[in-house]
Amino acid sequence: MRIIAGEFRGRTLRPPSDRRTRPTADRVREAWFNILGDRLSGATVVDLFAGSGALGLEALSRGACYVDFVEFGKSAVAALRANVTTLDADERVRVHRVDALRFVDRLDEGAFDIAFADPPYGEDHGRELIRIFQSRPFAAVLGVEHRSTDDIGGDDTRRYGDNSISFCYRP
Numbered sequence: 001m002r003i004i005a006g007e008f009r010g011r012t013l014r015p016p017s018d019r020r021t022r023p024t025a026d027r028v029r030e031a032w033f034n035i036l037g038d039r040l041s042g043a044t045v046v047d048l049f050a051g052s053g054a055l056g057l058e059a060l061s062r063g064a065c066y067v068d069f070v071e072f073g074k075s076a077v078a079a080l081r082a083n084v085t086t087l088d089a090d091e092r093v094r095v096h097r098v099d100a101l102r103f104v105d106r107l108d109e110g111a112f113d114i115a116f117a118d119p120p121y122g123e124d125h126g127r128e129l130i131r132i133f134q135s136r137p138f139a140a141v142l143g144v145e146h147r148s149t150d151d152i153g154g155d156d157t158r159r160y161g162d163n164s165i166s167f168c169y170r171p
Contacts, residue, residue: 053067
């Protein structure tokens with residue numbers, strides 16, 4: 001797993017030792033960032049179900065000014081902190097070891113510019129995030145990765161083989 005573009009381009013990220021954490025494929029991550037484009041410049045970002053931090057660190061690499069990482073798994077948080085330190089990005093991030101759904105449930109409307117979410121497959125976390133977002137949009141845009149066979153709602157869904165990203169936009 002590596003950073004694809006920007007300031008940290010080509011830098012390798014340490015994966016969590018827990019195999020339950022599924023990394024976002026490079027192809028899907030590249031598409032995600034192509035869709036967001038210029039929205040990243042100077043953005044405040046939240047990376048929910050962050051795992052190794054690949055999405056948030058890619059956002060930093062491509063011009064985001066600050067990232068909040070939200071992850072509950074112990075080995076994932078250890079890998080995430082190691083990746084942040086390796087990239088010398090400590091002053092531009094905050095790591096929260098907390099349940100992502102509880103975290104977003106406490107956010108004010110418009111708390112972030114961009115929200116990434118790559119929740120565990122097979123659970124309803126993606127659908128629940130979109131429900132919360134629709135009642136209180138905590139970012140200008142929310143992107144949620146999920147299995148292509150799952151319809152989780154949202155304003156726009158893009159399919160990449162077995163994986164899809166559903167986007168929601170603040171009205």
